[in-house]
Amino acid sequence: MDTLHRVKAPTLVIEGSHEPVKPGHGALIAEQIPGARLMTVAGMGHTLPLETHQELADAILTHTTE
Secondary structure: OOOOOHOOOOOOEEEEOOOOOOOHHHHHHHOOOOEEEEEEEOOOOOOHHHHHHHHHHHHHHHHHOO
């Protein structure tokens, strides 16, 4: 993670609130990338439950059109 500070592209880091592997890892990544935004999706873990699809699609669409 010591090179993430070099990322120049607009970055959206997405993490689920129920991530089983390393909860909070998304926040650590977002902190290292200048200007990165962190999105935490309630109820999402290591998979993408159907009920999260629209929220994720909307966030990605907004991020890529800004």
